[in-house]
Amino acid sequence: MVCYRKIKVPFSNIFFIRWTPKKISPIHSHPGVESNMFVLKGKLNESLYMNLGDKKGYYMINNNVITPYQCSHINDKKGSHTIQNISDKYAWSVHYQKSINPS
Numbered sequence: 001m002v003c004y005r006k007i008k009v010p011f012s013n014i015f016f017i018r019w020t021p022k023k024i025s026p027i028h029s030h031p032g033v034e035s036n037m038f039v040l041k042g043k044l045n046e047s048l049y050m051n052l053g054d055k056k057g058y059y060m061i062n063n064n065v066i067t068p069y070q071c072s073h074i075n076d077k078k079g080s081h082t083i084q085n086i087s088d089k090y091a092w093s094v095h096y097q098k099s100i101n102p103s
């Protein structure tokens with residue numbers, strides 16, 4: 001069973017994610033973007049990781065449970081993360097991503 005289903009709002013940088021109960025995403029980053037998440041329903045656990053580089057793996061630096069009407073944000077400076085739906089039902093979140101333009 002898939003970890004999540006992403007639904008993009010046409011003509012925008014906004015999308016909704018429906019998170020499968022108990023599933024966890026792989027560790028991943030959001031290169032070149034500011035990624036914002038707002039939880040609508042359920043409980044999501046976000047673990048934040050520092051990439052040790054050179055195939056040395058990751059080091060967990062923070063862990064947070066995000067509940068409805070709370071936000072989270074990640075970018076290249078913050079690191080990589082996993083998201084897990086820790087509730088027994090589908091969880092929903094809305095996301096807004098903005099590209100970082102080097103100046």
Ligand SMILES: [Fe+2]
Pocket residue numbers: 028029030081083
């Ligand atoms: Fe992510």
